[in-house]
Amino acid sequence: MIKIVIDAMGGDYAPEEQVKGAIEALNKDKDFAVVLAGDEEKLKAELAKYEFDPSRVEIVHAPDVITGDDVPTKAVREKKNSSTVAAFRVLKEGGADGLVSSGATGAVLAAGIMVLGRIKGISRPALCPAIPNLRGDQTLLCDCGANLECKSINLAHFAIMATAYAQAVYGIEKPKVGLLNNGTEDHKGDLVHQEANALLKTMDCIDYYGNVEGRDIMLNTDIDIVVADGYTGNIALKAVEGCAKTMGNLMKKAFTKNLFTKLRSALVYDVIKGFKSSMDYEIMGGSMFLGLKKAVVKGHGNSKARGFCACVLQAVNAVRGNMVEKISEMLEKIDAASIAPPASSEEEK
Amino acid sequence: MIKIVIDAMGGDYAPEEQVKGAIEALNKDKDFAVVLAGDEEKLKAELAKYEFDPSRVEIVHAPDVITGDDVPTKAVREKKNSSTVAAFRVLKEGGADGLVSSGATGAVLAAGIMVLGRIKGISRPALCPAIPNLRGDQTLLCDCGANLECKSINLAHFAIMATAYAQAVYGIEKPKVGLLNNGTEDHKGDLVHQEANALLKTMDCIDYYGNVEGRDIMLNTDIDIVVADGYTGNIALKAVEGCAKTMGNLMKKAFTKNLFTKLRSALVYDVIKGFKSSMDYEIMGGSMFLGLKKAVVKGHGNSKARGFCACVLQAVNAVRGNMVEKISEMLEKIDAASIAPPASSEEEK
Structure with missing residues (x-):
């Protein structure tokens, strides 16, 4: 049975809303189990409020909390008993197949890379939220803040990872990918974006639409995924x-x-x-943290039970849809020659 | 009397809506005159539809049109009889105090720099639209597309120019300036944005708020101006x-x-x-093209009379409020030492 580990102490309303959301998810989908990482006593007190099948809920005692004030990498190294680090340890050691956290973003990113590790071939994992669009469903924006500056090869990887995510979780067979730029013409953007646009055109494993503008994120009903460097993606997401x-x-x-x-x-x-x-935004769930060895969902810090429940189900669907395996397969299938990074990305070949 | 020259052939609905908008503006503000640059016969036919004081309307015959398909710099050099180039020539030669165009953006930017010229000390003029905000008025976003990549000194100049604009046109005595970044902390953003943040803090002539995020553009009621590099500003504007x-x-x-x-x-x-x-967006008028020797307003390409009228009045108010002179004064007042650009901007010292 699929198991999702929950960072139950991370978030503005933790552990109340995290536990409530996890139980809601268990009621909505009968075919998975959860591991709650957090203060055992507090978690037991929260769990006592609900009826649930005890065989589907485990607790891993981890009473510490990493806050937004902690320096992420330092906190991940030092706060071994934090719910965030403990949850990633459970995931790493095979005690779970996916993870959900509403904890401090920096700590989740750091723990993901330092404790769990990246998929082979991916140098830059990326945060990928789902944004409501005119079509009435969601457009995936990848990256939106994990990588300030990107090379063209990173942007190509974002396209691959978001494609696998859209296939696995949203059941879109051939998701259409746009590259966020300051215009649609091929000469638009800086050298990195021009290179990325050329590179994406050569990749058979994705369905590339071309350059798109800021307005296309929500308004363009022909695209499913918008690929962006983390700096621009972050600003576009927050502007919206x-x-x-x-x-x-x-x-x-x-x-x-x-x-x-x-x-x-x-x-x-x-x-x-x-x-x-x-x-x-709540019903859209959280941001998928793509490029790690297992499915990791980062929920909003202020998630309430309803939003957190959506995050848990997102993680379940990513595991069920073999998202991580799909990413690895796509990376392997790529003709190494066709995706040979241009000069400026040399070092990451 | 203040004179505004109008690129009457530029825009999707030119010259009909441009002439109509200009006449509307003349009716709303009795203390200025217009020069219409365009095809004389067509303009006369449009003018015949309205009642107006003929002493307040001149025509400069310029029948050619620069389109979005023209290469801007080439078109400005070669299409001397285009309404856009003719309008800028009138402005340059003292036949008008301000200019309004809904023509192709690239051509307006190119003609502004090539025909009219920049304010001494400004290396990068910038486009500055007004975005509706939660307060119910407008937040100025400078730059939003004229400069793809910027140095910290350019961002400092954007802050000065937008401050003078807010003072002259919107009557805001001490407009509050934020720097668009991927977080509010001082360490956020790349080196250029870190430098710009440090530089803006030292400048007495502006009222600096600090780094702001994408969501602050519309949601933060404490700021009047958001300074951005043109690439990010363009994407934020279109995302919104x-x-x-x-x-x-x-x-x-x-x-x-x-x-x-x-x-x-x-x-x-x-x-x-x-x-x-x-x-x-129509009632917000157009984007002020800041950093040129006179006031230039770029209207939306699809402006109708109402929107174009707002642009004309914006230009009148910029002239009346001595916007360009204010920018020059602020540049002179700056302690040359305090704004000495950091190493990466060396060449523009």
Whole structure:
């Protein structure tokens, strides 16, 4: 049976919402089990609130917490009894097939690389969130912050990893991949992006669409994946979040300005609610941390049970869909010659 | 009297909407005049549709048009009779104090630098659009596409230019400036952004807030200006546009899904309308092209009269508020030592 290890102490509302979310996931999908890493006593107290099949829940005692104030690599080395490090240790040692954490991003990235390790051939693992789009489902944005500066070969790897993710978790047979750039023409962007655009065109294992612009992330219904260097991807992701929140707030304001509109607001409440849920980051789950030896999902720090539950199911589906194996296969299939990195990426050949 | 020269043939709906917008602007502000550069016969035919004071409208015959397919620098050198080049020539030769164009962006940037010229001390002029924000007014984003790669000194100049723009056009005495980065801490971003953050802190002529993230562009009500390299700014701007359009479309869909919601949709029509207008790019006017010897406004290519009118008034206000002079003064006031560019920007000292 598939096992998912949970960093139960990571997150603003841990361990309450993490435990609640894990139990919700167990109720939604009957074919997996969880290992909760965290303070045993606290976890038992939380678990006592729910009914569940005890054979599907284990606890690994790890009372320490890594916070956003800790220096990630240092914390991973020194806080061996933190829930984050313990969870990755369970994963590494075969006690689980996938991991979910809403802990500090830096610590999750560091523990992923230092404790679990990368897939052979991948030098830069990447964070890949799912962004709601006009089509009504999700566009994957890879990378969005794990790698500040990238070479073209890294961007090619992001395309491969996100393709395997879209196939395994979302069941998209031939996901369409765009490269985030400041225009659609081939000459757009700096040298790295020009090289990456040329490289992606040669790769048979992905379905390449071409350069895309910032507006395509949500608006272009022909693409499933947007590949970006981590710096630009991070800014695009947050720009979109800020815009969605601002529009949500302004809409609320417009509807509650006076009593008359308040009345009408009640009438349209469920329409607004439906609209808001189609833009809801929580139901989109967390960011897949791609390029590691097993499936790792990074949930929002402020995840509540509903969002965390989505993250757990995402991890289950990634394991079930053989995401990591798919990435390895695609890397092997690539004609080494065709993807030989250009001069500027020489060292990573 | 202030004179604004209009590239009347530039834009998807030129010259109809450009002439209409110019006349609207003349009716809204009685204290300026326009020079229309374009095909004299066509312009006269358009003008015949409106009543206006003929002493406030001149025509400069320039029948050619530069399109998006032209190579900008080549077109500016060769198409001397294009409305864009003619308009910039009028501006350069003192026949006008400001310029508005909805023509091809590349051509406007090229003509601005090649025909009109830069302010002394500014090596990189920048495009600065106004983005609607949560506060209900605008946040200026500088640069958003004129400069792909920037040095820290360029980012410092963007801060100065946008500050002068906010003071002159929006009457903000001490506009607050943020630097777009992938996090708020001082160590965030690449070397250029770290240098720029350090440099901006030393500058007395601007009110520096610190690093800001993508979400702050619309959501942070404490800032008036976001400074960015042109590549990242371009992607952030378009990401926000894509998100706003997607949300607008999804909202419309939610309201027209069935007859019952259609009925309610009619009831809430004016609320939605009010909401949409608060997010309307048209009423925000165009992008100020900062760093040139005179005020230049770049309107959207698909500007209609209402949007173009806003651009013309923006140019008038920039002239009236002495925007260009303010930029020069701020550049002079800067203690040369304090803003000495770091090693990586050596050549532009």
